[in-house]
Amino acid sequence: MPDRTTSDAAPDPAEPGFGPAPDPAPASTTSTASLGDTLVGGWDDRGGELPPEDWGRDGGRRRTGTVWLFALFITLMAVGHAWLSDQLTSQAFLAWATIFTAISFQALPFLVFGVALSAALTAFVPTSVYQRLIPSRPSRAVPVAGVSGALLPGCECASVPIAGSLMKGGVAPAAALTFLLAAPAINPIVMIATAVAFAGQPEMVLARFTASLLTAVVVGWVWVRFGRADWLRLPSHAHTPGDSRWKVFRESMLHDTMHAGGYLVVGGLAAATLNVMVPREWLLTVAGLPVVSVLVLAVLAILLSICSEADAFVAVSLTDFSPTAKLAFMVIGPMIDLKLIAMQAGVFGWRFVARFAPLCLLVGLLSTFLIGGLVL
Amino acid sequence: MNRIAQGLTLVLLGAAALTSTVATDLYLNWVKPSFGPFLIAAGVVMAVLGVLVIAAELRGERKEAVTGGGAEGAEGAGQADPGAHHGHADGHGHDHSRAPGVAWLLLLPVLAVFVVAPPALGSYTVESTAGSSGPPPEQPRSGRFDDELAEAVAGEVVEMDIRQFVMRAWVDEEREMAGREIELTGFAVPASEGEGWYLARLQMSCCAADAIVNKVRVLGEPAPETDTWWTVRGTWVEPEGEISEVSEHEFEALEMEEVTDPPDPYE
Numbered sequence: 001m002p003d004r005t006t007s008d009a010a011p012d013p014a015e016p017g018f019g020p021a022p023d024p025a026p027a028s029t030t031s032t033a034s035l036g037d038t039l040v041g042g043w044d045d046r047g048g049e050l051p052p053e054d055w056g057r058d059g060g061r062r063r064t065g066t067v068w069l070f071a072l073f074i075t076l077m078a079v080g081h082a083w084l085s086d087q088l089t090s091q092a093f094l095a096w097a098t099i100f101t102a103i104s105f106q107a108l109p110f111l112v113f114g115v116a117l118s119a120a121l122t123a124f125v126p127t128s129v130y131q132r133l134i135p136s137r138p139s140r141a142v143p144v145a146g147v148s149g150a151l152l153p154g155c156e157c158a159s160v161p162i163a164g165s166l167m168k169g170g171v172a173p174a175a176a177l178t179f180l181l182a183a184p185a186i187n188p189i190v191m192i193a194t195a196v197a198f199a200g201q202p203e204m205v206l207a208r209f210t211a212s213l214l215t216a217v218v219v220g221w222v223w224v225r226f227g228r229a230d231w232l233r234l235p236s237h238a239h240t241p242g243d244s245r246w247k248v249f250r251e252s253m254l255h256d257t258m259h260a261g262g263y264l265v266v267g268g269l270a271a272a273t274l275n276v277m278v279p280r281e282w283l284l285t286v287a288g289l290p291v292v293s294v295l296v297l298a299v300l301a302i303l304l305s306i307c308s309e310a311d312a313f314v315a316v317s318l319t320d321f322s323p324t325a326k327l328a329f330m331v332i333g334p335m336i337d338l339k340l341i342a343m344q345a346g347v348f349g350w351r352f353v354a355r356f357a358p359l360c361l362l363v364g365l366l367s368t369f370l371i372g373g374l375v376l
Numbered sequence: 377m378n379r380i381a382q383g384l385t386l387v388l389l390g391a392a393a394l395t396s397t398v399a400t401d402l403y404l405n406w407v408k409p410s411f412g413p414f415l416i417a418a419g420v421v422m423a424v425l426g427v428l429v430i431a432a433e434l435r436g437e438r439k440e441a442v443t444g445g446g447a448e449g450a451e452g453a454g455q456a457d458p459g460a461h462h463g464h465a466d467g468h469g470h471d472h473s474r475a476p477g478v479a480w481l482l483l484l485p486v487l488a489v490f491v492v493a494p495p496a497l498g499s500y501t502v503e504s505t506a507g508s509s510g511p512p513p514e515q516p517r518s519g520r521f522d523d524e525l526a527e528a529v530a531g532e533v534v535e536m537d538i539r540q541f542v543m544r545a546w547v548d549e550e551r552e553m554a555g556r557e558i559e560l561t562g563f564a565v566p567a568s569e570g571e572g573w574y575l576a577r578l579q580m581s582c583c584a585a586d587a588i589v590n591k592v593r594v595l596g597e598p599a600p601e602t603d604t605w606w607t608v609r610g611t612w613v614e615p616e617g618e619i620s621e622v623s624e625h626e627f628e629a630l631e632m633e634e635v636t637d638p639p640d641p642y643e
Contacts (some may be wrong), residue, residue, distance in 0.1 A: 098495065
């Protein structure tokens with residue numbers, strides 16, 4: 001359980017009363033202490049006498065602190081509800097809160113089931129199965145990897161580590177990257193979500209599927225031709241072998257929910273703010289320009305970092321934009337956005353991201369214009 | 377974010393989803409009614425996952441205490457691989473026990489539900505989108521409408537959604553609504569200029585983020601209090617000239633009745 005161990009061993013500046021650590025650790029580990037521990041550390045300081053003697057071990061105290069923190073949070077919510085409900089009369093704020101809650105709750109079921117399925121595959125399908133299914137010649141492996149992306153439900157947060165483990169398992173990097181791009185964009189959950197959001201517009205589902213698959217495969221082929229091995233920092237495989245499958249399942253689901261869910265809320269906040277704050281006239285002006293509107297929504301997709309299982313609902317809410325612009329939002333979003341750039345840099349290194357992200361943006365925009373012109 | 381915090385966050389999020397669907401009808405303010413079962417299922421899954429994570433963490437603690445010494449030994453093990461503590465540095469086998477700071481934001485929807493309890497969109501949205509009242513998004517196929525006007529006997533009062541009314545007023549070249557008594561239900565929005573006031577209703581295809589405003593200008597009755605709900609019986613004011621060029625549809629009210637608490641705020 002490294003969450004206790006790291007910050008316990010390091011002298012934690014948030015806990016001046018903690019005393020000298022038994023084993024002075026590198027200062028860098030201190031910075032990995034999460035906000036929870038920092039907050040809880042502060043809380044422990046204030047209520048130093050709260051935990052009884054027999055909870056003396058610091059890990060236990062920290063947990064107890066977390067529980068107290070949440071108890072405080074719940075109490076504050078109850079007080080806040082009783083006190084604030086009369087004060088909250090700002091129409092603009094309430095409209096913002098409604099839209100934020102709506103986006104979060106609309107996306108939540110898709111997030112939960114996407115994460116559950118992806119966790120099930122991580123836990124119960126060994127990577128050797130993928131290796132057997134994907135051919136060894138890179139140029140042929142790329143389209144296969146692209147199409148098999150349609151089989152793996154999960155959002156982009158899940159596909160980054162999976163692509164890393166595929167490479168580690170011997171799959172050609174270009175094919176693993178194609179899989180990385182295709183899986184979050186064209187998997188069944190995303191397709192269903194798109195069909196639900198764009199009810200009565202099946203051509204949008206078709207356009208999203210073809211444009212995303214085309215982008216993924218073209219990027220893969222470009223990587224086969226021009227990619228260099230030293231751009232990629234291959235991840236070290238550190239999966240604990242002794243874990244039971246159910247434990248892997250639970251942990252993988254928890255991990256994906258926490259990562260994807262947090263960024264989903266960021267996206268919901270940004271989308272609700274845009275929805276309420278940005279004057280309609282601006283969006284109408286921008287939305288009226290044919291090429292610029294597509295570029296604007298592509299940039300918006302990068303900035304908002306919405307989970308691919310939820311982005312169709314945001315896209316459909318941008319009612320003033322052309323279908324091609326909405327398509328760009330849904331093609332670019334699952335492939336490049338702020339949170340993905342951060343994740344890919346963590347797994348593969350910055351040298352990789354600096355080349356990969358612009359390539360995806362370029363190819364993604366080209367195929368959006370092509371498919372948008374043909375289908376929509 | 378440590379594991380207890382992660383588990384508790386999931387439980388709270390699940391509780392928020394369940395509170396807004398099972399205990400109250402709050403979710404109707406945000407999403408379509410048909411989405412309720414999915415929200416319930418997601419809430420249950422999250423709450424269960426959260427409980428399992430907390431249980432596993434507490435069990436792990438007890439086991440550690442039994443093996444004796446506990447903390448010291450675990451510290452050594454944890455220290456052995458400092459690289460694993462940060463984010464995704466190690467790919468698939470990244471540290472599963474920690475969540476990034478951004479995960480704290482998952483408490484925001486919880487706050488929204490329990491503290492703010494956001495109401496359905498209303499007059500504010502109608503007024504702030506005044507400029508962009510475009511034609512209805514879905515055009516009727518081959519001149520057929522999904523309302524009950526065609527089946528109704530002449531002289532009978534026809535109940536219509538405001539969406540259906542606007543659709544007819546916009547595209548029905550036959551002008552079948554002319555002279556018919558129609559009943560519309562919506563909320564009152566004051567008109568900034570011109571006579572009368574608006575009876576409005578929001579139409580959503582998925583969630584409140586994609587809500588589209590449908591409104592008619594009501595004439596012949598004094599404007600009621602903003603955001604109160606009314607059922608208005610009246611007739612369509614037939615415009616002169618091409619109907620597709622009319623930007624605002626007028627409704628001559630004969631009688632109106634206040635609605636106390638409509639079940640679903642959206643059409």
